[in-house]
Amino acid sequence: IWVGVLTWRQSSMGATDHVSAIVLGRCLTYTRNMHPELRNQDCKKILNTFTSAFVSKDPCNITKEDYQPLIDLVTQTVPCNKTLFWSRSKELAHQYSGIQKEMFTLEDTLLGYIADNLVWCGDPRTSEVKEEFCPYRNENCSSTATSVFWTVVSQKFAESACGTVYVMLNGSGTTAFSKASTFGSVEVFNLHPDRVHTLHAWVMHDIGGVERDSCLGSSIKELKSIVNQRNISFFCQDDYRPARFVQCVRHPEHPSCSVLM
Numbered sequence: 001i002w003v004g005v006l007t008w009r010q011s012s013m014g015a016t017d018h019v020s021a022i023v024l025g026r027c028l029t030y031t032r033n034m035h036p037e038l039r040n041q042d043c044k045k046i047l048n049t050f051t052s053a054f055v056s057k058d059p060c061n062i063t064k065e066d067y068q069p070l071i072d073l074v075t076q077t078v079p080c081n082k083t084l085f086w087s088r089s090k091e092l093a094h095q096y097s098g099i100q101k102e103m104f105t106l107e108d109t110l111l112g113y114i115a116d117n118l119v120w121c122g123d124p125r126t127s128e129v130k131e132e133f134c135p136y137r138n139e140n141c142s143s144t145a146t147s148v149f150w151t152v153v154s155q156k157f158a159e160s161a162c163g164t165v166y167v168m169l170n171g172s173g174t175t176a177f178s179k180a181s182t183f184g185s186v187e188v189f190n191l192h193p194d195r196v197h198t199l200h201a202w203v204m205h206d207i208g209g210v211e212r213d214s215c216l217g218s219s220i221k222e223l224k225s226i227v228n229q230r231n232i233s234f235f236c237q238d239d240y241r242p243a244r245f246v247q248c249v250r251h252p253e254h255p256s257c258s259v260l261m
């Protein structure tokens, strides 16, 4: 038994303590303060539906179907032309949507907001939300409660998008676009061509950082091909000016920022 427990602990990450209290609190903050138009949402029911998806279940074998009751319960529509996806650019994407409040990243919706930056799982031996250690997602444990949640809500987020949608990509990483990412494997393939007519990509580069990829790079050519094959128009901008302004707040003296000011 002890060997099993040690093995478990060695290959696991710290679950977030008091997940249930945090999720309930975030739900109340979001629906009562931030988005009063959602004040009728039942946060206790949302919490119970969320935890029912994974408690008492094998933490490495969670399925999309486990989260379907939660998806059915929380129906929130993002206005057309206001969806912002991101990949390997989470911080800047949220700094931007925090200022350009009309835009919605997944975390600016209720389901993304209540779960952001948390880790959670269940255990077949108890009905408790694991407060201790949850397994890492790896080849031996590919379907964890957290990873399946983000796949499911990312798919729903993409399916409900409409009009012109946007994605912020990282040109200072190895490749700006990757088919292995959630954006590249889930979201881009769940945009409905009869609802979404255009995708704008913004390839952002760290201020003073290396420019490893750009709109002219092969990974963006691959993204354009995927998008066009789905009958969606594609446009790309390097260092989209409004987002560059956000980056320059922290680097006002940098030469690439002085021309902006």
Ligand SMILES: Nc1nc2c(c(=O)[nH]1)N1CN2[C@@H]2O[C@H](COP(=O)(O)OP(=O)(O)OC[C@H]3O[C@@H]1[C@H](O)[C@@H]3O)[C@@H](O)[C@H]2O
Residues within 6 Å of the ligand: 084, 085, 086, 087, 088, 089, 090, 105, 106, 107, 112, 115, 116, 117, 147, 150, 151, 154, 157, 180, 181, 182, 183, 184, 187
């Ligand atoms: N806290 C959040 N996590 C995630 C969101 C999200 O919106 N919030 N995700 C995914 N995600 C998880 O976080 C990393 C991002 O990887 P990273 O390589 O940085 O980017 P991904 O394209 O995989 O995912 C970002 C994309 O999917 C949604 C969000 O709407 C963005 O448009 C990856 O393991 C995903 O499972």
